[in-house]
Amino acid sequence: MIATYNNLNIKCVLLDMIYRNFGNSGFKCSAIGMGTYYDMRWIFKTYFGIYSNRDEKIEAIKTGIENGINLIDTAELYNTEKIIAEAIKDFKRDNLFIATKVFPTHLAPRSLEKAVNRSLKKLNTKYIDLYQIHFPSPFVDLKKTLKRMEKLIDDGKINNIGVSNFSLKMIKDSNNALSKHKLTSVQLDYNIFHKNIEKNGILEYCKKNNIVVMPYFPLGHGKVTKSYYNQYFDQIRRDIKGIPNANIALSYLISKNDNVFAIPRASNKEHVLQNIKYSDIILNDRQIKIIDDIKY
Numbered sequence: 035m036i037a038t039y040n041n042l043n044i045k046c047v048l049l050d051m052i053y054r055n056f057g058n059s060g061f062k063c064s065a066i067g068m069g070t071y072y073d074m075r076w077i078f079k080t081y082f083g084i085y086s087n088r089d090e091k092i093e094a095i096k097t098g099i100e101n102g103i104n105l106i107d108t109a110e111l112y113n114t115e116k117i118i119a120e121a122i123k124d125f126k127r128d129n130l131f132i133a134t135k136v137f138p139t140h141l142a143p144r145s146l147e148k149a150v151n152r153s154l155k156k157l158n159t160k161y162i163d164l165y166q167i168h169f170p171s172p173f174v175d176l177k178k179t180l181k182r183m184e185k186l187i188d189d190g191k192i193n194n195i196g197v198s199n200f201s202l203k204m205i206k207d208s209n210n211a212l213s214k215h216k217l218t219s220v221q222l223d224y225n226i227f228h229k230n231i232e233k234n235g236i237l238e239y240c241k242k243n244n245i246v247v248m249p250y251f252p253l254g255h256g257k258v259t260k261s262y263y264n265q266y267f268d269q270i271r272r273d274i275k276g277i278p279n280a281n282i283a284l285s286y287l288i289s290k291n292d293n294v295f296a297i298p299r300a301s302n303k304e305h306v307l308q309n310i311k312y313s314d315i316i317l318n319d320r321q322i323k324i325i326d327d328i329k330y
């Protein structure tokens with residue numbers, strides 16, 4: 035079956051994907067994206083030129099794009115920007131939303147400029163859709179960093195600004211510090227086990243200000259697949275036959291709020307296909323409550 039999204043004809047082998055406005059970006063992204071952080075050991079080995087299972091990782095990302103995922107997350111820290119460049123090279127760039135992150139040691143204006151140029155080169159792209167501050171730095175004036183990021187937008191190097199691992203106060207400060215542009219996204223640890231952002235005001239603030247929330251560890255770094263949790267997930271499976279734990283956990287995040295875009299790790303083609311297969315499922319309030327009640 036051929037489906038059209040963002041004016042691109044793609045092979046859509048599986049089910050319909052949910053696309054939603056990615057905050058104020060003007061871009062419609064798939065509610066399920068692809069993350070490309072593997073692990074610290076993998077990153078360490080890349081410094082010695084060892085990119086374990088590189089071809090499988092590229093294949094996993096390509097499979098995601100072919101089947102409708104258009105949101106891909108990376109970071110200069112992950113050393114996966116070149117892998118993404120390889121994976122996206124045969125796709126129309128304008129139809130993809132590529133998010134990367136700048137490391138906190140590169141937040142001073144001049145370092146920032148160098149970091150973005152490095153990322154552009156590694157990603158082999160003229161622009162980055164979303165440039166995120168990976169972690170805050172106590173050593174750099176946040177306002178100066180954000181001002182420089184606004185200039186990067188004006189220069190056409192990046193299209194949107196995001197932050198990650200920021201407190202509510204820092205998110206508010208960032209949004210207020212921007213004058214020409216608005217904060218587009220916040221990336222934080224958010225999954226069925228870890229729902230702090232629902233209680234500390236971050237989710238509420240983001241919703242009110244049209245800021246996207248990108249939950250990282252959406253699968254609890256794989257923990258949701260443990261059989262212990264079947265007792266909860268089996269209740270959902272009475273309604274949705276055969277849906278695996280991982281997919282319930284992803285649907286849970288994107289069902290609760292429409293400013294949420296989950297980015298499960300994409301390193302394995304079968305898992306990527308599985309994540310797409312169930313990507314159009316929106317849980318109802320009763321099903322959400324079952325997952326809300328999980329004890330861990």
Ligand SMILES: NC(=O)c1ccc[n+]([C@@H]2O[C@H](COP(=O)([O-])OP(=O)(O)OC[C@H]3O[C@@H](n4cnc5c(N)ncnc54)[C@H](OP(=O)(O)O)[C@@H]3O)[C@@H](O)[C@H]2O)c1
Binds near residue numbers: 069198250256259278
């Ligand atoms: N901003 C930050 O500070 C920050 C921090 C951490 C992560 N992130 C971002 O968030 C993304 C996701 O985080 P994460 O990769 O650490 O954790 P995650 O997505 O919660 O979990 C990854 C684990 O889940 C497995 N998995 C993926 N799809 C599955 C499926 N359908 N069924 C069963 N298992 C499945 C993966 O195995 P396979 O690899 O075998 O598929 C891997 O073991 C990262 O890739 C990165 O882009 C951001």
